[in-house]
Amino acid sequence: MDIIKVPSRIRIGNGYYDLVLDDHIGEDWSHMGIVSHTGRDRRIVLDSHLSNLEKTETLLHEILHIVEITFGLKIKENGLDCVAYTLTQFLEYLGIELDFNKENR
């Protein structure tokens, strides 16, 4: 398994997004991740309690939301879930694991 450290700031399209792990966004079970791209506040927030695979899948889901907005697409939530799930499986198949541990970033 190759472990890739996910940086605390990632570039997607023409914007930089801070990647934040949060202890509380998952409390109502409605959000595993949130993306914010208003003005300069560009963040992807992931529920810190998720497993590594769930974090990977959620990060990809949120990145797809950014793609949606950047390119003016409209994709249903479950469509985003399907693509994120498939890409996560592909990374797993390749033996690539993402490391979200803040101390390592």
Ligand SMILES: [Zn+2]
């Ligand atoms: Zn979504």
